[in-house]
Amino acid sequence: MPKGKTTPSDSNHPGRDSLQWNDEMDQMLLNALGEEANKGNRHDGAWTTQAYNNMVEALRSTIGPNITKNHIKNRMKTLKNHFAEAYDLFHSLSGFSWNSITRKFDAEDDVWEELIKGKPxxxxxxxxxxKHYDILTELFATDRAKGNVAKTAKERRKQWEKENIDLNNYFEDTEMYVPNVGMFDENQFSPPNFEDASPQNGQTNPSGLNTSRGTKRKRNVVELVEDQYERMNESIMTIAEALKEGNSVSKELHQVAERQVEVAERQVAVIEKQVEIAEKQVTVIQQTRPRHYSESDVWDLLEELRVTDPFRMKVYNHLCDNEHKKRKLFGVPPHMRGEALIQMMTDAGIFC
Incomplete structure (x- = not known):
């Protein structure tokens, strides 16, 4: 047996869901509960399926390989019931404090006597x-602060058992308890006791026979229904976790799409910049490259400058034969080309 592992006592083999717990095992369970709470595996007082799986794995490595989810749930109910009684009694009282050494509540004698006088x-x-009142307070005090919603299934069943329901009064005088289903956790939801809703509350047992066997059978039915409710709650929690995971994946996909859009926008901006640079380069090339002027360009210019017929042909032939003078004339601004042509042709002896 590995050192440090606690051996659960299962003397007399009471059943696969029964386990005799000791102080050390309780400490291990509470540590596991605290760790799962810190991980966020608890929502509105209900432990998630992942939390139970993690606790089973952890306790099997420290207590023993036979630990099951039901062992954990049953022990947690016992600890919560014991804590609830103490917390409801002392948490709002002044003068009392829990002693971690003696594991008892300490107070002056007169304070105790006053409390016992009002609450024997x-x-x-x-x-x-x-034991472990400080850890239990951290884990379950919030649940107790919620009032009736924080009651465990066992507590609520005891409450219903105290209510006397007479099926012959048409429920006119019956105070109905309507729980807030949305705030129940898997350890709190419990249906009413079927024994109280049975006809034996409306009429007496004529034979006077012992009905303990029937009562036990009805209690087993109640426990079965409670178990079904807990299973249903676990399924709902599983679906909620799946939806939460799906929302997380959807969010990640949305973020990826946003990053892709940003990359595409940057690429478009780069392409637009490259096009702008290319257009400037084309403009520079066009400006620096010598332009070729055709004969028709020369003729159109002479018509634009209204050179008369006797000289038009001579000027045309002179410019077409002299490429340098042709480019020189076209290089002059349009409004000065007439004056430049007269000077050029005068120098050539065409205009006298």
Whole structure:
């Protein structure tokens, strides 16, 4: 057996969901619960399926390989019930404090006597221990602060068992308890006790026979229904986790698409810049490259300058035969080309 592993006691083999817990095992369970709470595997007081899987794996490595989810749930219910009684009694009282050494609530004698005078059932807490109260407070105090919603299934069943429902009064005087289903966790949802809703509350047992066997059978039915509700709640939590994971994937895809759009926009900007540079380069090339002027360009220019017929042909032939003078004339601004042509032709002896 590995060193440090706690061996669960299963003497007399009471059943596969039964386990005798000790103080060390409780500490390991509470540590696992705290770790899962810190991971965010608890929503509105309900532990997720992933939380239970993680706890089973952790406790199997420290307590023993036979630990199951039901062991954890049953022990957690027991710890919560014990804590709930102490918390509901002491958390709002002044003068009391939990002693981590003695694991009891400490107070002055007169404070105890005043409490016991108003609540006689509190007397037993003067000597009774409650272990790990500090850790239990961190884990479950918020649930208790929610009032009736924080009640466990066992507590709520006890409440219903105290209610006397008479099926012959047409429910006119019956106070109906309507729970807020949306705020229940998987350890809190419980249907009413079928025994109280049975006809035996409306009429007596004529034979006077012992009905303990029937009562036990009805309680087993209640426990079965509770288990079904817990399974349904776990399925809902699984679906919620899947939806949450799907939303996360959708968000990641949306972020990827946004990054792709940003990259595409940057690429478009680069292409536009390259086009702008290319257009400037074409302009520079066009400006620096010598232009070729055709004979028709020369003739159109002479008509534009209204050179008369006796001289038009001579000027045309002179410019077409002299490429340098032709480019020189076209290089002059349009409004000065007439004056430049007269000077050029006068120098050539065409205009006298």
């Amino acid at each position: 059932h509190a007397a037993r807490w003067r000597k009774m221990q409650i």
